[in-house]
Amino acid sequence: MEYPLPIAQLIDSYMKLPGIGEKTATRLAFYTLDMPMQDVSDFAQALTNVKSKLHQCSICGNITEQDPCSICSNPSRDQTMIMVVEQPKDVMAFEDMGEYDGLYHVLHGVLSPMDGMGPEEINIKSLITRLQKQDQVKEIIIALNSTPEGESTAMYISKLIKPAGIKVTRLAAGLAVGSDIEYANSITLKRAVQGRTSL
């Protein structure tokens, strides 16, 4: 027996989310059927809003309701530093840390030729344009994940920017705080030894 059309369509939509297969999607669709009307209409509204009300900041590429975003338009932030991150989520993570008060630049991806992600597909060009306009920038901190794609994107950006005389740094690699040496992989250990600091 086919599911009634509205249920079948909702199952299809849930299945488009990452990590949700047919069984889970079906369970979620039937659960939705029993949810209070208000919760479901709020959910539908939230889905629509997230696409219609959020945009990329024209300066840094972070997601925002106003353009420019609250970080780019805040004059009390340190205008001499730009931290380059992959995703808007990463900006949230560094803001939650609370120790960094410079600016950001969100690439929306990393270089990955296998997935068709070249320099044109990510937000690199706007970073260069930005550096030409904002000549007070002294340091670019590259805060990309320690994956092969992250590393090669870091190298690419570094090569583009260094000739302009701007300092390019990247995050320290090493043991995560609270982690166990026994379970660390050998590349992490190698980086931890290379980057050892004096006590």
Added chain:
Amino acid sequence: MEYPLPIAQLIDSYMKLPGIGEKTATRLAFYTLDMPMQDVSDFAQALTNVKSKLHQCSICGNITEQDPCSICSNPSRDQTMIMVVEQPKDVMAFEDMGEYDGLYHVLHGVLSPMDGMGPEEINIKSLITRLQKQDQVKEIIIALNSTPEGESTAMYISKLIKPAGIKVTRLAAGLAVGSDIEYANSITLKRAVQGRTSL
């Protein structure tokens, strides 16, 4: 840093789904942000439709777009048997099996005094009314889960219906096909022995 409001609202909505915590909801919300506009608006529409276009069949309680549902309004189905199930999903499961061509009655729950589910909260009254009207019914098959709540609901319905002279049966309990005796629990084994059939 707070998430922009539209993202925060979508995270809240995802968190109302079963088995989805804050981390997963955040991941889904950011994923939604990068989904094609069409997929997101289809998703929002499907959510709205599932609440507005589906109703309970006034006869059997199954979810349906038309009332009465396609099963109740099909005269070629066996009108002498009603299978009592807990959820609309169970109807789908039996229809997929393809061996049963009687009618259904969907309780939308089982008796569970601890959760405030008494006979008034589930679709039992409408079953009795239905049996008074449809006097061709000869057998009620109780197809509820083998949980304490399912068993006590089965007993309750059986006691209500038996005085009317209608046969009440329930699904066979025993080993699932393809399962391993080694891993079966003792109640299942007890039922399998009690219900043994001759070869």
